[in-house]
Amino acid sequence: xxxxxxxGKDNIKSKLRKGLWSPEEDEKLIRHxxxxxxxxxxxxxxxxxxxxxxxSCRLRWIxxxxxxxxxxxxxxxxxxxxxxxxxxxGNRWSKIAAHLSRRTDNEIKNFWNSTLKKKMKMNTxxxxxxxxxxxxxxxxxxGGIMPINEHDLITMCMDCSTSTSSSSMQSMVSADQFDxxxxxxxxxxxxxxxxxxxxxxxxxxxxxxxxxxxxxxxYGILEPNNKMGLLEREFSLPTLESRNIEENSALIDxxxxxxxxxxxxxxxxxxxxxxxxxxxFGFGNHGHRVENxxxxxxxxxxxxxxxxxxxxxxxxxxx
DNA sequence: AACAAGTTCAACCGCTCGGGA
DNA sequence: GTCCCGAGCGGTTGAACTTGT
Numbered sequence: 001x002x003x004x005x006x007x008g009k010d011n012i013k014s015k016l017r018k019g020l021w022s023p024e025e026d027e028k029l030i031r032h033x034x035x036x037x038x039x040x041x042x043x044x045x046x047x048x049x050x051x052x053x054x055x056s057c058r059l060r061w062i063x064x065x066x067x068x069x070x071x072x073x074x075x076x077x078x079x080x081x082x083x084x085x086x087x088x089x090g091n092r093w094s095k096i097a098a099h100l101s102r103r104t105d106n107e108i109k110n111f112w113n114s115t116l117k118k119k120m121k122m123n124t125x126x127x128x129x130x131x132x133x134x135x136x137x138x139x140x141x142x143g144g145i146m147p148i149n150e151h152d153l154i155t156m157c158m159d160c161s162t163s164t165s166s167s168s169m170q171s172m173v174s175a176d177q178f179d180x181x182x183x184x185x186x187x188x189x190x191x192x193x194x195x196x197x198x199x200x201x202x203x204x205x206x207x208x209x210x211x212x213x214x215x216x217x218x219y220g221i222l223e224p225n226n227k228m229g230l231l232e233r234e235f236s237l238p239t240l241e242s243r244n245i246e247e248n249s250a251l252i253d254x255x256x257x258x259x260x261x262x263x264x265x266x267x268x269x270x271x272x273x274x275x276x277x278x279x280x281f282g283f284g285n286h287g288h289r290v291e292n293x294x295x296x297x298x299x300x301x302x303x304x305x306x307x308x309x310x311x312x313x314x315x316x317x318x319x
Numbered sequence: 320a321a322c323a324a325g326t327t328c329a330a331c332c333g334c335t336c337g338g339g340a
Numbered sequence: 341g342t343c344c345c346g347a348g349c350g351g352t353t354g355a356a357c358t359t360g361t
Binding site: 321322323324325326327328329330331332333334335336337338339340 | 343344347351352357360
């Protein structure tokens with residue numbers, strides 16, 4: 001025998017609307033959010049007079065109705081940044097979104113799956129005939145790869161020290177791919193000579209390089225007294241705290257730095273030899289703790305933050 | 320003009336995680 | 341300790357739209 005209230009819950013659940021949102025529903029939600037601010041989503045759904053579950057309201061607000069969203073096509077800079085971040089973070093869309101101003105994880109995910117994935121695939125097949133059958137799939141975590149052009153590859157080969165055999169280099173870098181993380185380490189002056197001793201020797205250093213914790217994923221707090229017109233979408237909301245790129249008026253011009261990037265990278269190859277960073281650190285094995293840090297925890301945020309301070313990445317004002 | 324095939328993207332689903340009782 | 345609930349995340353779906361024939 002089921003409890004009466006549970007049956008009531010089921011009744012309510014079955015009455016909830018699904019599918020596309022109507023303009024009326026949108027307006028109700030916007031109006032409620034602007035007058036009452038963010039709270040418990042199931043309460044919001046109820047109080048706004050919406051026959052939707054809280055989850056649906058949250059998604060609609062975050063991905064579509066939020067007034068501080070940037071709509072429209074992704075700029076080349078954003079595209080580059082997504083590629084870069086995805087090579088480092090993999091499918092951690094929310095983390096990637098946190099570094100793109102006013103874009104949602106859903107939007108980025110869709111953009112990646114519909115556009116960038118194909119582009120990467122095409123790049124791979126044009127620059128590397130040997131890999132033509134392989135789809136572009138970055139390694140799970142920091143062993144991610146980044147496509148580069150043939151010129152850069154040649155440059156890298158020339159820069160590579162004589163102590164590095166071409167075969168050992170190939171074991172780390174395929175014809176059109178290389179591992180950016182080694183370069184990240186280099187640019188932070190981490191001593192890669194001892195890297196194979198284990199990640200736990202490096203992790204403490206990472207907290208000493210001015211890596212200040214930054215919080216992501218908070219979509220801001222609404223001003224309850226905002227009286228601006230609903231449909232004009234000119235609400236004065238606090239900016240998203242995590243939207244650091246444009247707030248810093250800066251976007252990475254990745255392409256122009258491939259040479260710096262790759263040269264720095266390969267200056268380290270003779271030290272790192274053929275070991276991939278993920279192998280050295282055991283990143284391939286998710287969930288393993290190394291000195292109280294899991295991969296998900298060990299300051300990817302800080303790492304990403306630090307990436308943007310690296311000298312090899314010029315920041316340009318995006319206007 | 321009509322249809323098929325391909326693409327995009329809003330929304331859903333299932334899962335994990337954290338906090339509170 | 342564990343149960344419940346809400347928030348958030350990533351994968352997936354399918355309707356709407358676009359492009360090709």
